[in-house]
Amino acid sequence: MAIFTALYGLVAYLFFLATFIYAIGFVGNLPLLPKTLDSGSSAPLAEAIAVNIVLLGVFAAQHSVMARRGFKRWWTRLIPESMERSTYVLAATAALALLLWQWRPIAEPVLWEVSDPAGRFAVHIVFWSGWAILLISTFLINHFELFGLRQVWARLRGKTLPAAEFRTPLFYRHVRHPIYLGFILAFWATPTMTAGHLMFAAATTGYILIGIWFEERDLIAQFGQRYEAYRQQVGMLLPRLNPRDRKGHTRP
């Protein structure tokens, strides 16, 4: 059973990795990909809007339900705890893959177009910085635990994992949600903002903001006063210009 669990975790992780790498190219409209956010076969406007709303909704619903502590408590009565995170990763990746596969581009209107080469270069820097911040941040809080590998590896070795730790290294000293900040930078930093790209960026940003509210509720339940104090001192997505002390007073 432990070996099956390990294989399950590995397959879920590899599926995630491949889909995630494709997603970077998809959002960045990289050439050579068969389909991206703004390329591929188009559909009538009403159909494109309806299909895209359903795809974003499926993605949001999967995350909203499966990421919550209450769901995890119920779910781990049905499946072994060591497989819970890998199952989450598998379901989240399936929802993402469906979106990448079925997304309907909406090419017009174009809201902005950066044609100046220096401007395009700057936009690309922001785009790649977003992905870099995101990827580095996963390692800062624990990449392998976030994607379920640590859990199945511990099971294979017959070990019990200690409870998840609260961490605030590097980016986490300046913003509470660098992974989400990375997504937002990557989603908005495009030299050509089509209506379809805007739909994607606005919906995912809105969802991230709602997700943060729920995630922080769980983090407070998990880490209590430590997270409350962290929230007072550190900005959500942007660093605070006037950092506050533990009592919430602005530091001179």
Ligand SMILES: C[S@@+](CC[C@H](N)C(=O)[O-])C[C@H]1O[C@@H](n2cnc3c(N)ncnc32)[C@H](O)[C@@H]1O
């Ligand atoms: C997809 S990650 C996003 C983390 C964070 N919101 C961010 O944007 O960098 C979600 C997981 O990270 C965990 N998490 C969030 N902040 C954390 C921190 N400072 N230390 C440890 N785990 C954290 C949450 O409990 C959740 O399981």
